[in-house]
Amino acid sequence: MKYWTKKVYEEMQAFGLPGFYETEAELEEARQWAIEDGHDFVERAIEYNEYRMPLWEQYLPRELVEYARNHQMLTCYLPEPKVLQAMQHAKQYWEDKWIGLCNQYAQQYQSILNQLPAGAIELQENCHIHDAKIIAVRELPNNQQIHNTESYKTIEIRLAHDSEYGYRFTFEGVTQFIYDVDILNNICLYKEIDREGEQHFAFGMLLCNAKGTQDSMNQMSIVFQSVTVEQGTHLGATNCSHASKSYGLSFGN
Template structure:
């Protein structure tokens, strides 16, 4: 991936995590909430903070680090200083993310008329959140079966058949992973597709001449 990289996705998760209650009343109300097993709201926040600690330390400025290391980033009602720091970082992230998406779309607009029609369909009918049910690779063909019921465009499973494959880099654990984001490029002989997957976070790269997309009967 040149744009929507693994680090880009990890930072996006930090952005989604760095939110605070709108008011002290909302915070106090949340403190009374518990899971059915008795786990408290604070315990959930502590667990998620610990799980995200490495990424928080990687992508947030040093001024956030004391809050991360002592666990207070999300387990205490934020001070005005912390809230202001978060707002400024979030605004900066939003600006950078917008610029990145714009750059990718500019290059895509330049090549889309030269791409096979069904390659364009990956862009126009996103497979975001589709689970990989199975895949197979022969000498010149790569096939993916995606659970299309998890995405907005398909009501059934989807079969992607890449033919005249010139290069294919497959993650160690592809089956069971979830389609996140994709990038498409034109090559001299066809196209190049990059897909970012989650669970685990990984990347698939395929260079091929043609793509056939079929919906499968339930």
């Protein structure tokens, strides 16, 4: 991944700062909801701060980190004007950075668009994979019409959205398939595509393994010659009849 990296996603989470209530009336209403729901309003806000603190310490301006440490960034209180102003500046910084990153990728994609095979374009433009779960990964017999060397692989990856809608990506002429940990049951976040040499292309996904740990982020990259895309409700069932397979870190040429 060149654009939607783990670091970028972490920074995004850090700048997803607390949203404050605007009036005492709204705050009091939220307190009452907490009582009815049976949880401690202040305690939950403190837990949120503690959960975000490692990312805040890594990415936020020092003044915001100090506000968080002394509980001035808790969502259970109305913020002081200086805290709110600092947060608004931080959010604007991230919004500008995010827009710049999106524009960079869009420019890169447009520069290679006329070189991409139809399947790769469909994969990028018509497959909305965000929040989809990887439900199957398997190696298929080689298609001899595309390649006739054992060093090339054919890899199928299936995704599902809430067991209702699904995708099947069949990558042929695969020379490399790399990921940090097993990608089965990972949740898809962002995708990108690029050229890889003269005859190959690279498809990458930023993933989350849904375990909720510090190591929950995962990246996948596959280098291929062509890809076939299928999508529809018939592909969304998670009780896939095909056995999925875990792979080593890479297939070499």
